[in-house]
Amino acid sequence: MARQTRLPQPLPFAQQVAVFTRLAEANPMPETELQFVNPFTLVVAVALSAQATDAGVNKATRALFAKADTPQKMLDLGLDGVTEHIKTIGLFRQKAKNVIALSRILVEDFGGEVPDSRAALMSLPGVGRKTANVVLNCAFGHPGQAVDTHIFRVGNRTRIAPGRDVEEVERAIEDNVPARFQQHAHHWLILHGRYICVARKPRCPDCIINDLCPYEEKTV
Known part of the structure; x- marks a missing residue:
């Protein structure tokens, strides 16, 4: 050993x-340098930031969040719409799939609300421990x-x-x-x-x- x-x-x-x-x-x-308007957009922004810069994510999400700032609106935008908005971000195709999948879970299992539980957050596609901790800290005030x-x-x-x-x-x-x-x-x-x-x-x-x-x- x-x-x-x-x-x-x-x-x-x-x-x-x-x-x-x-x-x-x-x-x-x-404060975080990622731009967001509510807990949902923070989840998305942090998930998109993996292997990408905050500046690059902010540039892509500015228009995306103007159209879709809730899980249901993100689902309505659809996979192609999300993909088009974030195509300048690394690994954008998989990340777009994750955004749609996590949005669907939030709508179907959490009433469209972002949970303030690390375990629940980590159950979402594309959300690991680091992302969950950012959301708990920045959106819900947990340390x-x-x-x-x-x-x-x-x-x-x-x-x-x-x-x-x-x-x-x-x-x-x-x-x-x-x-x-x-x-x-x-x-x-x-x-x-x-x-x-x-x-x-x-x-x-x-x-x-x-x-x-x-x-x-x-x-x-």
């Missing part, structure tokens, strides 16, 4: 408080931690939330980030990873938590 790599210890509580205090002061009310590649990188580099996979990082955020920062933690971390703690040549000189971060390969 292969031996598992031992994870480093997460940042101590006092440093976690200092990190998130600074992130909160810099951006008190962070769900949607871990993507940015958060996985930041969590491990900074030791805010070390983990070998996204679920370990999710649990580490829940276990180690102070409760008062849980609601917005994943937004702060994803934005930090997207614009400052980037994969190649992280912008360490511009980082507001530089002195609190133990990452050994900092840029100068």
